[in-house]
Amino acid sequence: MDVREYIEANAADFFADLKEWLSIPSISGNPAHAVDVRRSAAWLSGHLRETGFPTVEVWETPGLPAVFAEWPAADPGAPTVLVYGHHDVQPIEPIEEWVTDPFAPIEDGDRLIGRGSSDDKGQVLFHSLGLRAGIAASAATAPPVTIKMLVEGEEESGSPNLPDLLRAHADRLACDVIVVSDTTMWLADVPSMCTGMRGLTEAELALYGPDTDLHSGSFGGAVPNPLHAMASLLAGLHDTDGRVTLPGFYDGVVPLSDEERRLFAKLPFDEGEWLATAGNSRAPHGERGFTTLERVWARPTAEVNGMWGGHTGPGGKTIVPSEAHAKVSFRLVAGQDPAEVQRSFRAYVEANTPPGIRAEVALPSGGFRACFSPIDSAGVRAARRAMERAFGTDVLFTREGGSGPEADLSEILDAPLVFVAVGLDSDRIHAPNEKVEMPLLLKGAEAAAYMWDEFATALR
């Protein structure tokens, strides 16, 4: 019985198991559901034991528990792969928009509808089906690589305890590569792999002029106005090519390879549709020389998130205001150090604040680096081959503009990331009526089954 036959034979049981798990309302963001998140962890533990993992543990945190499992390879020299996912789910509000009970999953044609079906329980569970299929097809008793799984219970709440958990268990979690199954493919018929997520760092800028708001008749035109200084500082963050002007900002940025740009360009992309999803934005905009997808996926930004000062109420008030404020954030790509960007921003402000204005730069947190998996790295190539075997077609590449906890995973465990996932942007994750395409979950299982062999060869 080959992998595909095994999966087909066991698909009904697989979806029955998944529906059972989806019935547990493991909403990490709602303290009333903490008990359900624990039930979810217990359910997954039992399931992984049944799958054959010799080691399954529930790891407590100061918040909600994660599940850890390990199945050693028969060959002690084999590589180790860590699979990351999460078993908690988003809240269900606005509940009146659900057409079915979010925690009574039902099938509708090829779709399975229910909270967590795509994000992320469905995508965690395909790994156990794939693993069993691979072992069955090879007539082995253990996987060809050591497989570890870490399925956390607070991802939808910002993974507040994950970094500490990773550090506390770094030895147990040591691995050669981390497989993340919590992203999406481009389209159901355009399988793809994410290869990066942008990092982030933030700053808050305050400019102080006169001690109090001044009458602009008596003083206007002869004292510095902090709002003018703020406008100049913020306007000066970009040049006319849409590039960020901070000295050194692009130093070390890993450029997009020609091959990656070529593959991005093969993704079917309708810019008009994309702009519609972007809050009906009326025109694309950004760094000259890059496409929209390249801009959001692979280029760093400086973005003003908020700005305020002076009179903001109704009517006019002819003042020279005392203060001006702005919140700025930077999306980062591979090769950029958040702390270095913050230092550069501070230096930029110091160098460009006019006489008579006092500037304060607050740096709320260190931020985090981008994650990045080069498409020609061994792990990505191996996972791509597995995906292509499962889907029977070319697998393209995407990235994501924002980030989850993946940067922490890679940095703390010091291992590269590989994103293998079969969710779709149309799965309505975080929204009412979340669904997953059942045939894609089975493709995910098939890719997972092939992946362990591919990793065993490629990472040895």
Place this chain on the structure above:
Amino acid sequence: MDVREYIEANAADFFADLKEWLSIPSISGNPAHAVDVRRSAAWLSGHLRETGFPTVEVWETPGLPAVFAEWPAADPGAPTVLVYGHHDVQPIEPIEEWVTDPFAPIEDGDRLIGRGSSDDKGQVLFHSLGLRAGIAASAATAPPVTIKMLVEGEEESGSPNLPDLLRAHADRLACDVIVVSDTTMWLADVPSMCTGMRGLTEAELALYGPDTDLHSGSFGGAVPNPLHAMASLLAGLHDTDGRVTLPGFYDGVVPLSDEERRLFAKLPFDEGEWLATAGNSRAPHGERGFTTLERVWARPTAEVNGMWGGHTGPGGKTIVPSEAHAKVSFRLVAGQDPAEVQRSFRAYVEANTPPGIRAEVALPSGGFRACFSPIDSAGVRAARRAMERAFGTDVLFTREGGSGPEADLSEILDAPLVFVAVGLDSDRIHAPNEKVEMPLLLKGAEAAAYMWDEFATALR
């Protein structure tokens, strides 16, 4: 008995009268004191009748009343002068900071302390003393020019009914020159005359990007950010020389004459002290090539009074915001048309708003022009001679950066303004413990006495 002797002989009666008037709490901004503003108008009417004005009328408005008086010249061909002032006063809050009862005026050395002593009852009243002194000294029975007085009762509330009152009585108020006695001199020993006040026009700018705030990870760097566009538009309002960049902004601006700059420069001026009064501003700033006084008095400005958009609460929020807003005002000088400046601002915004951003410019009111009295005009020269005869020293020139209702007076009555006043910046007008220097009021009366002769000659 010459003018000075008459004034000295009648000074005690003059101050007794003034204290009686100051005892009436004619606070126009407080409806509970409307009755007192009416009492104040009645008091002044009686006083002007006693002074000898054949015509004295209380002019009602939809708000509070003004007092009009007229004393025709003996010679029907003589010029006509309108004296403008106001009999209402500022509120007295914070009342706990007054060291005396604001409406129980007392003398403290040369000072008379009480609300309205400088702004503006003291300065209105010196005209009647001066007029009587002039007539007495000349042994005439009527003044050498036709003298009209208009003393309004709502100046401290923004003169909301003055324009209509002026239009309704334009025939009765017709004149060759308007004497305004509601400003200040430079210092007690540096007599000066104001020769201009800046005008004003305002605009509110709204920029709209995406329909909703967007996640800056998913969209940042590829759609236009209205806060970036706002920063660029506002930063672009000034060039590196501090000049306003709006096309045509300086067209028609009446330049400062070399003589006026020379006379400004003779005013004792300590920039450090001035900065301290400017809310402890740390450095002067403004249009290159002009001094601080020239900047606030005689140069137009663009001033951002308020700006807001995106996330302005605590913490970070990594969004591309949907909207950005700003309030902008322009101080204008002689030769600038408020409506033209508004048109230019609107055109500037239209020309410089990037693709994908929609701009809305709201123009709250038409604004008002600057008032300006050239130092070589007949009226200013005549009044200056009168001031120099009274003070026995050179009279210098100042301007004011903001404006009261004077622009309306000049525009509606189509007559030039001459500012003759003896208040001081240290008089604490609009603040607790307002005072006036009694010797200066007597100098004002003396200047007023000489002024009618000077006008009779100069304006014929």
